[in-house]
Structures are given as structure tokens and as C-alpha cells.
Amino acid sequence: MNRRRFLSIAAAGATLPTVAWSVESEKSRGMGEATVDQAIDWLIAHQSADGAWRSRTYSELRSGIGTTALAALALVRSWKATEPKVVSALGKGVQFLKDQFSRDDSLGVGADYPTYVAAMLIMVLIELESTSERELRERLVTQLIDRQRIGRHGYLPGDADFGGWAPGLEVKADPSAAAANISITSHVLQALRAADAITPEMRTSAETYLRRLQYNDPQSKLVGGFTYTAAFDSPLNKAGFDVATNGKRHALPYHSATCDGLLALAACDPHRQDNSFRLATSALAAMPLPRLSRAPVDVGQIDRVQGGLFFYAAAALSRLPSLTTTGHARLTVWHSLRRSQQVDGCWRNPLPWMREDDPLVATSFAIEAMSALSRPK
Template structure:
């Protein structure tokens, strides 16, 4: 049975002043995004050719607009609702061969990730009630996208229990980094929001999350999370280290650690103490993300994604003690907003130099926690 509780039902812990500090920039950003919407209802990258189908970007923007619409801007509601209706129409007409989100012509990009984002938007927006039948079908397809027995993935494989940007194909061998913590975290959160995270999915997910445990040097010890459990994967931007026994282990990443904490919160079986320990580890390894300037650190290409995931983390009522940290974070990004309302990352390593992506992520980060 689909859960009826929307994200808006979460009790808010921020003061009116705190909320207003993020709302006005988010309002400008929302209207900038609406101006970029194409006649077909989608948003299409003008920076990256392989994103011009608009599936992943449109799903991301729909989630961001649903956050804005659900939280405030009642006076502008009709404008946002009209954009949401057009966008939902664009992404609900067709599915790919695995039953995941596709464009009206059947094209897709990162369909598992896009399906999570669309389902989040449908649940957050009251307009999503028009698509309950489709949501059920997408949720069933999302459950089958986990690497596991249904697609012949053995438990010994790195990707077992995780989710990747593409649905697994039964019997097809995939590299060890086919599943990653980012998509896995989103998938687990989405399934949990809809009350569709079964114990068998959770059990396999815990195996994957435990394998994504990150490491740090001097001396080598477990700390936080890595993007993928495969230590040789180039997707682990922090690289790997050699352990005393001669084996290799992936280094922890601050952004992956936030994904890991969100995945733990979504997955039954983790104690509050274990989740708190993971958050404490994150704070020891991480400076707050900032819009890149000068000579930025190596992970600056994910600055806006980092913001979005922290916004999701900080919105929980149990996280009141994290408010000052979020306020500091919000001020940094609000100061980097362009006058017309968009954001853009000057670093192009993770596609945040596309303003559609950076702006949608900034909205999610600023409004989720407000």
C-alpha cells in the first residue's frame, strides 16, 4: 500500500527567519527553471549532448519544484503547478524495457536515478495523486533494479544489494562499480517513503552499505563511506589505500558519507547510535561544501549535490542541533546565486556546470532543510 504521508508532513524545526533566508532565493531559482522548460514539458541540457533527452534532468527539476511548491509560494502556486503538470506529463507517458522512467519517445538516461526522483516529486506534490497507478508500477520496477537474486547477481559481487544508474540485466556481467552509494541511497529513501522497502531488500542493502565502508590513513581505519565498494574503481574520487594485510580499500568521501547516512536512516536495522556515529565521522572528515572559488578542493565538482544531500539530512526533526551548521551552509550558496536566479558550478567534473543541474540541486538543499 502506498504511503500517504508527504514530505511536507515532516515537522519543521526552523524559525520563520531561517526559512525566509532560503525561500526568496529558492523562489527566484524556481521561476528561472520554469522559464527554461521546453514546450514538450521537459528540460533539456544545452551543455551535455547525452542529457538532451531530458529524462534525468527533468526528474531532478520536478523534485526541486515540488519542494518549493509544497513549502510555500502559495501566491505563485498556479505558475508552479502548471510547470509540474507539463513536466509530469513528459515523464509519465512511457517507460523503458525495465519499466523505469523514459521520455515520450522511449529514450532514457540514468533511469533508476530518474525513477527515484520522479517518484519523490509525485509524492511531494498534491498533483501526484493523479498518477498513483503509475507510481505503483514504477515502485515495482525500482524494487527489481536492486542487484541480487532476481537478476543473477551473486552475494560475493561488489554490487550485490546496491542500485546503479542502469537496471541490472539478468545473466549479464557488470563491473564491480555498477552499483554506487548515490543511487542506492536515493532508491532506499524512495522505497521507504512509499512503505515499499521490504526486509529482503533491506537485508541485501545492508550488505552493500557495509561494503561501502570507507577508510582513512594514519593509521588506516574505517571511517565514513566510499562511493562504491570496489577499491579499484575510478569513480572513488579519493582513491584507495593499502591495508596492513596487503589488501586495498576505498578512501572515504564526505559526499558519499552523507549518502551513506541517509541510506542508513532509510534502511531498517541500523540503531540510532550507529547513525549518530556515522554523522560524527562525517563531521570529522568534512568541511562544509562551498561554491568553488580560486583553487578549489578535489571534490568541488559535487558542491551542489553535497548541498542537496545535506539539506535532506538536516530536515529531520531530530537534527535540531545541526541548525547552525545548515545556516552557515545556506548563506554560502545564497551568496553565489546569479541575479536572474540560477546557480552554476565553475567546476565541470560532475556536470554541475550545467545551470539546470546546479540550480535544481541548490533548491533541494535550501528548501529541504527549511
């Protein structure tokens, strides 16, 4: 089942009244396509001779593994994916990534974010319908399955991370290990769903983790929204925390995490119609959209919760079927992306908190978002 078919089925249970999405006119749709065309030209121009896309902003991203996976996913999800220049760039990028995984049988040793890379590469290969890379894809799927935090690795159902995935290579229960989070868990589940590799046992464990991340204050309009990690006081939970009416402390949900949560729920069950999905959909509609700060940055106008991940949030929103988001939200993000493109075709976030000040990162997310938002769903 390809990604678009999966997402259309996943939307079937959504009950939120929405404004039907469409770009305002054929002229507007053409402007969106021109915006993406220019961005793709910029991205291809910044590909290295060996097929990698390497950060010129962050030294820790200069291996090119994580950024190449991100750029390849953006290109394969653009409407230009079948054009010769894009096919060529994708081929070189995939070969670069394949070479990295071939050097070691483990999951992307040396990768910036190995679990993200594996999930994104699986999705790229499936979107490309690449039969020649079946062995690599199956190996990556097996390794992602093995990295779920479950009983065989020492995690108990009551543990905060049980059922989730973390961005690094740690798998055994260890207090010093990086925490599981909704972003990587969602990416992995989307990849495994696309590969038709989610088992009932995996789904049950994953849903245990996802329920733990849902805000559970029944008196709040944000009930059902998702937080980033299970630890209420983690600084990675960008909206902070509060004390619910039941007296429990819980991290507050926010927009991009809730988009990831909805995608994860749908990956677990593409026909999902349960209360957790409906509550998350309603919570998403009640949340403020992320805002992109303008350079020079006005400190008083910064979106301190999500300002640093505007482009990630735009891509996450664009992956959702229109029945789970309002047309107003999608149109607002579309206009923000069009207005913020640089004259050379790239995007960058003036805030460095989530590395979106690197135009390679921001532009990859923006290409995927604009491609999806400029087409009716």
C-alpha cells in the same frame, strides 16, 4: 509516510551533539526565501513547451528526461510547491515524464539516468499525493525492486555489488556492467521507503551492500563514513583510497557519499539506532564540507575531492534531519548558496566534472537545498 515525517523519525537514534539549526534571524530567513523565489522563476522560464527541462550545456541530456525529473523534484520540495505557477509547471513536467514511460513498459528507455529518473518520479508523485498516477507509480516501484542486484540476477552475497543498485538498465551479473553506487542506491531506497515498498529481504540485501561501503578502519575518525562504490581503486571514489591499519585497501569516505549513506540506512529502517548509523553520523561531523570554487577558477583553491559536486552535496546535506548534522555545517552551506547565486537567479559550478556547470542541474539542486536549509527542522 511522507518524506519529512520519515526523516524526523530516522533522526531519533542519532547521538551526535549538535548546534540546533535555525537561520540567524527572520530577516535571514526572508533572504533565503527570496533567493529561492528568484531561482524558481528562472527554472520555470527555462521549461520547454512540452513540459520538459532540457540541458543547453550537454547534448546527452537534451532528451530532457533526467533533467525534468530533477527539476520537478526540486520544485515539489520547495515551499512554493502549491503556488499556481509552480503547480502548472509541475503538472506539465510530470505529464512529460509520464509520456516517456508510457511509450515503453521498461524502465525509462531513452532516459539519461533511468534508475535515477524512476526513483525521483516516484518521490515527486508521492510528494504531490497524486492518486491519479497510482498505476504508473506502482509500475515504477516494481521495476526498481526488480533491479536490485541480488541472487536471482546472478549476484552472490560476497560480490561487491550484491544488494545495491546501479544507474543503468543492466541487471544480470556481468563484469562489464556499471557498478552499483551509494548515490543511486540511496535514491532508490528513499523512493521505496516513501512508497512503503521495502521488504525484509530487500532490506537485508541492501544493508549488506551498505556495510561494504562503510570505511572500517577503527583507528580513523572517519570510520563509518561512506564511499561511492565498493571498488577501492575506482576513480568514482573521489577521495581516493588508503591502506587501513588492518592492511586492507579501502576507498576513503567523503561528505556527500556519507550523507547518501545515512539516508540509505534510515530508509532501510526509519527507527535506526545501531552502531553503523552512529558511526556514520560521527564520521560526517569530522569531514570537511565541500567548497564551491569561484570563477575564474584558482587552481590552487580547487576542492579536488568534492568541488565538482558542490550542489549535489548541498542537496544531500539538506535532506538529512538536523540531529545528524551540525548547525554550523548547515549554516555554512546556506551562506555559500546565497553568495553564489547568479544575478539572473540560477546557479552554476565553474567546475565541469559532475555536470554542475549546467545551470539547470546546479539550480535544481540549489532550490531543494535552500528550501530545506531556510526552514527549521
